[in-house]
Amino acid sequence: xxxxxxxxxxxxxxxxxxxxxxxxxxxxxxxxxxxxxxxxxxxxxxxxxxxxxxxxxxxxxxxxxxxxxxxxxxxxxxxxxxxxxxxxxxxxxxxxxxxxxxxxxxxxxxxxxxxxxxxxxxxxxxxxxxxxxxxxxxxxxxxxxxxxxxxxxxxxx
Amino acid sequence: xxxxxxxxxxxxxxxxxxxxxxxxxxxxxxxxxxxxxxxxxxxxxxxxxxxxxxxxxxxxxxxxxxxxxxxxxxxxxxxxxxxxxxxxxxxxxxxxxxxxxxxxxxxxxxxxxxxxxxxxxxxxxxxxxxxxxxxxxxxxxxxxxxxxxxxxxxxxxxxxxxxxxxxxxxxxxxxxxxxxxxxxxxxxxxxxxxxxxxxxxxxxxxxxxxxxxxxxxxxxxxxxxxxxxxxxxxxxxxxxxxxxxxxxxxxxxxxxxxxxxxxxxxxxxxxxxxxxxxxxxxxxxxxxxxxxxxxxxxxxxxxxxxxxxxxxxxxxxxxxxxxxxxxxxxxxxxxxxxxxxxxxxxxxxxxxxxxxxxxxxxxxxxxxxxxxxxxxxxxxxxxxxxxxxxxxxxxxxxxxxxxxxxxxxxxxxxxxxxxxxxxxxxxxxxxxxxxxxxxxxxxxxxxxxxxxxxxxxxxxxxxxxxxxxxxxxxxxxxxxxxxxxxxxxxxxxxxxxxxxxxxxxxxxxxxxxxxxxxxxxxxxxxxxxxxxxxxxxxxxxxxxxxxxxxxxxxxxxxxxxxxxxxxxxxxxxxxxxxxxxxxxxxxxxxxxxxxxxxxxxxxxxxxxxxxxxxxxxxxxxxxxxxxxxxxxxxxxxxxxxxxxxxxxxxxxxxxxxxxxxxxxxxxxxxxxxxxxxxxxxxxxxxxxxxxxxxxxxxxxxxxxxxxxxxxxxxxxxxxxxxxxxxxxxxxxxxxxxxxxxxxxxxxxxxxxxxxxxxxxxxxxxxxxxxxxxxxxxxxxxxxx
Numbered sequence: 001x002x003x004x005x006x007x008x009x010x011x012x013x014x015x016x017x018x019x020x021x022x023x024x025x026x027x028x029x030x031x032x033x034x035x036x037x038x039x040x041x042x043x044x045x046x047x048x049x050x051x052x053x054x055x056x057x058x059x060x061x062x063x064x065x066x067x068x069x070x071x072x073x074x075x076x077x078x079x080x081x082x083x084x085x086x087x088x089x090x091x092x093x094x095x096x097x098x099x100x101x102x103x104x105x106x107x108x109x110x111x112x113x114x115x116x117x118x119x120x121x122x123x124x125x126x127x128x129x130x131x132x133x134x135x136x137x138x139x140x141x142x143x144x145x146x147x148x149x150x151x152x153x154x155x156x157x
Numbered sequence: 158x159x160x161x162x163x164x165x166x167x168x169x170x171x172x173x174x175x176x177x178x179x180x181x182x183x184x185x186x187x188x189x190x191x192x193x194x195x196x197x198x199x200x201x202x203x204x205x206x207x208x209x210x211x212x213x214x215x216x217x218x219x220x221x222x223x224x225x226x227x228x229x230x231x232x233x234x235x236x237x238x239x240x241x242x243x244x245x246x247x248x249x250x251x252x253x254x255x256x257x258x259x260x261x262x263x264x265x266x267x268x269x270x271x272x273x274x275x276x277x278x279x280x281x282x283x284x285x286x287x288x289x290x291x292x293x294x295x296x297x298x299x300x301x302x303x304x305x306x307x308x309x310x311x312x313x314x315x316x317x318x319x320x321x322x323x324x325x326x327x328x329x330x331x332x333x334x335x336x337x338x339x340x341x342x343x344x345x346x347x348x349x350x351x352x353x354x355x356x357x358x359x360x361x362x363x364x365x366x367x368x369x370x371x372x373x374x375x376x377x378x379x380x381x382x383x384x385x386x387x388x389x390x391x392x393x394x395x396x397x398x399x400x401x402x403x404x405x406x407x408x409x410x411x412x413x414x415x416x417x418x419x420x421x422x423x424x425x426x427x428x429x430x431x432x433x434x435x436x437x438x439x440x441x442x443x444x445x446x447x448x449x450x451x452x453x454x455x456x457x458x459x460x461x462x463x464x465x466x467x468x469x470x471x472x473x474x475x476x477x478x479x480x481x482x483x484x485x486x487x488x489x490x491x492x493x494x495x496x497x498x499x500x501x502x503x504x505x506x507x508x509x510x511x512x513x514x515x516x517x518x519x520x521x522x523x524x525x526x527x528x529x530x531x532x533x534x535x536x537x538x539x540x541x542x543x544x545x546x547x548x549x550x551x552x553x554x555x556x557x558x559x560x561x562x563x564x565x566x567x568x569x570x571x572x573x574x575x576x577x578x579x580x581x582x583x584x585x586x587x588x589x590x591x592x593x594x595x596x597x598x599x600x601x602x603x604x605x606x607x608x609x610x611x612x613x614x615x616x617x618x619x620x621x622x623x624x625x626x627x628x629x630x631x632x633x634x635x636x637x638x639x640x641x642x643x644x645x646x647x648x649x650x651x652x653x654x655x656x657x658x659x660x661x662x663x664x665x666x667x668x669x670x671x672x673x674x675x676x677x678x679x680x681x682x683x684x685x686x687x688x689x690x691x692x693x694x695x696x697x698x699x700x701x702x703x704x705x706x707x708x709x710x711x712x713x714x715x716x717x718x719x720x721x722x723x724x725x726x727x728x729x730x731x732x733x734x735x736x737x738x739x740x741x742x743x744x745x746x747x748x749x750x751x752x753x754x755x756x757x758x759x760x761x762x763x764x765x766x767x768x769x770x771x772x773x774x775x776x777x778x779x780x781x782x783x784x785x786x787x788x789x790x791x792x793x794x795x796x797x798x799x800x801x802x803x804x805x806x807x808x809x810x811x812x813x814x815x816x817x818x819x820x821x822x823x824x825x826x827x828x829x830x831x832x833x834x835x836x837x838x839x840x841x842x843x844x845x846x847x848x849x850x851x852x853x854x855x856x857x858x859x860x861x862x863x864x865x866x867x868x869x870x871x872x873x874x875x876x877x878x879x880x881x882x883x884x885x886x887x888x889x890x891x892x893x894x895x896x897x898x899x900x901x902x903x904x905x906x907x908x909x910x911x912x913x914x915x916x917x918x919x920x921x922x923x924x925x926x927x928x929x930x931x932x933x934x935x936x937x938x939x940x941x
Contacts, residue, residue: 034464038200039206040417041448042367047862050367078200092193096828099836100656101197102367102417130870134862136365136657138417139839140870141878142832 277457345479368417501536841903
């Protein structure tokens, strides 16, 4: 049994090949090894959503995903968000939907995944998509307003 | 407003501080993006845990498994054999006691000789990586001799129980008893037509900032130290780390990176700060200590579980004749801010209703549990539930409308309460009117049918403490501005934005005075090497105090620019307007220069431009010497209506909607103010529905986010927010606080709505399904 794994993965469009301990979490790979610190440690057991990234387009909690599980996959972190996700960032910014900002990268990726899948996502779909992202600052009001606006700008684009 | 003014001291805020002035700079009151918003949204803001230094070690704590015990021995032998373990520290190495409140410094960085709560740090071990440090702390064996544990309020008051702090000046488990009496309370009760009397119990809860406590320390080659800390109060961490390590404050550079919120949970200096600093010096390498989520529950400093007794007398017309209040707060093993808590439990009760006769007695107790401290609405949340429910209960007995009873009792602006709080601006009635009208409270209350209800509550809160926690006559907030020929304005402040938006507030206030945009101001905050002292983000002080300091600094820059431009144009400095990136003659926009040119002219005339401004509240002479905790330069006011639904089969309470109106004096940025109000309501909903730090004996029974439930987007109600502006005479442009006050009336509004829904007064949050079903069954039995 080997306790090390050769991992090949696309991270934000760039090929990464590393020898990693089999126990390495995806979050530690991103934060410690690749220095992509936009994904956050909140609880380390999958309760809070602050570590959310996209794996092959779908939201994934990086703190409870082993890096070895994403072998060959495509991972997107907040650092990989650019012009395609700008409408989400802009809406969150406009509504001051980020107070301390610790949960926000995870929320951006959840919304990006939702809107890619469902361009006309309604409020119920937005709530469902953000149901496992804890924000302790905003009371979600501004986040919802921003998400509704992002959805509208996306579907009219 | 000339009383006690700082006018004779250049660089200090002068009263009034443009409170009544129109916002000539064109910046104030807009609802706009935060200047630092994008960095947070896109993950580029650097939080403490994002810092990685070469050769950095990771340290972890061995924590007590006993609530109250003598430490007989610590066996590190197995731990130190693990490859990758580099060093360790024991409690004895750091014997100096510390704490933010000078009269109650009872804490050491780790336990020495005995442990006082489960989860208390005992040993700290540093290793090459976090995993090794974790393995090492698990290999440490600590042997204990148990001492009878003090776990409840009854235990703490029982003289037969052992003292948690032996050898302290007061040989008991009462940290502080406060007794204050104003007017003639007994006479007030004799004059009353009805008396309302009951007991209430408010649970402890914890902050749950998503970012855990983290510190990184780097020993500098010259023997100095750089420390990064996720703190709300860089100044107090700076002082206490220097004190405990026996260093000079100026040899420590304390930097506060972006903070993943605090809500009061990061107000104390913590073992993370002290041990990272100590081990970095001891081992000669950078050290990071990042708490895990479970450890944050042991670190706590959350809301004090509080038992209360409240007696109020009312006349038939609803006026209040007397209030008598007693509170016992279960404070955990260390003082933290507990002395302040003991005052805050009582001193705000004479707000916002006129009250002549008032008596309170509070006790802040030691128990063998994680220390309680300041959580949003510190000390004032618990009594507010009792008071606001009493108001509704009186209204019911007197056949009065609860909204009208509140309106009729509201204090007026520019009054002094019976306990000597000088109140300036008051928007209480406007707040009540706004939520009552928007919710249809008066028409709809009592008509929604069994299981649905509407409830109203009101509250008031402080805008910073008049007196600093350690006695001094220095500025409580200070701001430094550097303006150079490039036109760049850099603002330095020791404040700590933990998400509330104080970075943007400073930029907006400065921009308003200089006629530029907030995004033209670069804010550098919370770095003791660069920024002048600010006492920190607590007691809702930052907008009021740092905002005033910012005006003082900005006005000194403005005066120089105005003088230089006036000389160039041959006009008087007073005739100039600063707006839209220009400095020009009022009514003649074409006669002016750009802001950049104005800076150039000023530098030609005066040399390099840099100014400082400070703020210290002017002395409000209180009639009462004992009134050292409570007085504030201004008070904010809030009213809210909650609409709730109770499922009588399951006992599940749902909060459907909250209407909230808050008198913030003046909104510097409307969107940020709304966000603060909504965040307060959210946290109140959590405390009403589920949040409670529960214990099994001395053990935190739910130290994870799976078990400690906080509202998600699904349980958070719709929140409709109204901003009431009263232009406080002493606030910066009339602004007051918005970050804590709005939480005070959320739980009582929900409790009063619950009564409207099912006819039962619920006197102990959280209003869980069990408590609702039990109360419904009891009501059913007493009917039959």
